[in-house]
Amino acid sequence: MSLDRLWSFLEARPAGAAVIAEWRERCGEQLPATESVLHPTQARASLHPALTPGLPPLRVVRHRDGTIVGVCDQGRSERAVLSPSDVVIHAVDPAALRRQLCAALGLRIAHEPVGRLPGTLRIGHWEPQPALAIPVVLVAVTTEAAMLTALHDLAAGARKPPLVLTPGRAGWTVQARAAADSARATLVPLADVLVADGASWKATDAWDGYRQGHLVAAGLSTPAKQRAAAPKRKRASRATALDGLKRELREHLRAAKAHYHATATRGRAELLPRPTQQDLAKRLGVSEPTVSRCLNDEPDQELKVLWASAEDIDLVRKYRG
Numbered sequence: 001m002s003l004d005r006l007w008s009f010l011e012a013r014p015a016g017a018a019v020i021a022e023w024r025e026r027c028g029e030q031l032p033a034t035e036s037v038l039h040p041t042q043a044r045a046s047l048h049p050a051l052t053p054g055l056p057p058l059r060v061v062r063h064r065d066g067t068i069v070g071v072c073d074q075g076r077s078e079r080a081v082l083s084p085s086d087v088v089i090h091a092v093d094p095a096a097l098r099r100q101l102c103a104a105l106g107l108r109i110a111h112e113p114v115g116r117l118p119g120t121l122r123i124g125h126w127e128p129q130p131a132l133a134i135p136v137v138l139v140a141v142t143t144e145a146a147m148l149t150a151l152h153d154l155a156a157g158a159r160k161p162p163l164v165l166t167p168g169r170a171g172w173t174v175q176a177r178a179a180a181d182s183a184r185a186t187l188v189p190l191a192d193v194l195v196a197d198g199a200s201w202k203a204t205d206a207w208d209g210y211r212q213g214h215l216v217a218a219g220l221s222t223p224a225k226q227r228a229a230a231p232k233r234k235r236a237s238r239a240t241a242l243d244g245l246k247r248e249l250r251e252h253l254r255a256a257k258a259h260y261h262a263t264a265t266r267g268r269a270e271l272l273p274r275p276t277q278q279d280l281a282k283r284l285g286v287s288e289p290t291v292s293r294c295l296n297d298e299p300d301q302e303l304k305v306l307w308a309s310a311e312d313i314d315l316v317r318k319y320r321g
Helices: 002-012 020-037 094-105 142-158 174-182 207-217 223-229 233-265 277-284 289-294 301-307 312-318
Strands: 016-018 038-044 056-063 066-070 080-082 088-092 119-129 132-140 163-166 186-189 192-197 201-205
Touching: 002 020, 016 020, 020 038, 020 088, 020 094, 020 192, 020 201, 038 201, 080 163, 080 207, 088 094, 094 119, 094 132, 094 192, 094 201, 119 142, 119 207, 132 142, 163 207, 174 186, 186 207, 207 233, 207 277, 223 277, 233 289, 233 312, 277 289, 289 301
Parallel strands: 132 163, 163 186
Antiparallel strands: 016 088, 038 088, 056 066, 066 080, 119 132, 192 201
16 A cells, blocks of 8 residues: 555655644545654644544634633534544654664664654665665755755765655755755655555565666666676566656656746746656666667657657647646
């Protein structure tokens, strides 16, 4: 089962703080797998979700006799009687999140203080071979400036090029990707590499692709060594590359269309540069020849249309994906 609702929540509110009713509303059936990284705080909510989904939140009122109720100032829903536990704010516990990520992704847990959200969490190290420890961090922030600061700090402080986990791709702006490339870091969306298995988490095949791609892109391994070390993954990586390329190009076209309209309002519409085959290979954790074969040899018409459209400003303007 996907954990996409958790990652979407952390992208929007990296502190990950809400009453349990809101966590339940946002995560739905994914809540059992999410609760393992939540902890109650000393904070109490001033708002509580309405009992009927879609209605405005209720204002929390505490009476002198100790009773707690939620009232709708707009008069659109009835008063709700709340218990003290209903208004306790539960937040993502960075230490618990680190433990879950290390267990699911096969990492050696970091000994340093974990850090705070929003911000950069020191998760652990991936050790593909003896004497090679690649740092893995989680960056969960809401602004481009904060993302760039985090990436620049990582470039300055990491001994080895890091794997940078993010909840999703919302913060992957052109500038952020350039900063990651400059730091020889690989951005990894947790939404792609983790799924729930009951109350626990497990890694998807995409995690192996991102890791192996990072070794190649960061100059820590060669494609030949990679293939020798993991021959069974070659076919799976190529099979998933087509879907990954289409996903990346759809996202690029949406960003390019927004860029077109933003620049057009300033008097001159501009075409957002299409990602190179090297860029796409790094994002997907596959080799550049694999990307080239998918674009040139594989009989996938949709992929070819997406690739061509990304270089045509008129097709970008008309894109409806």
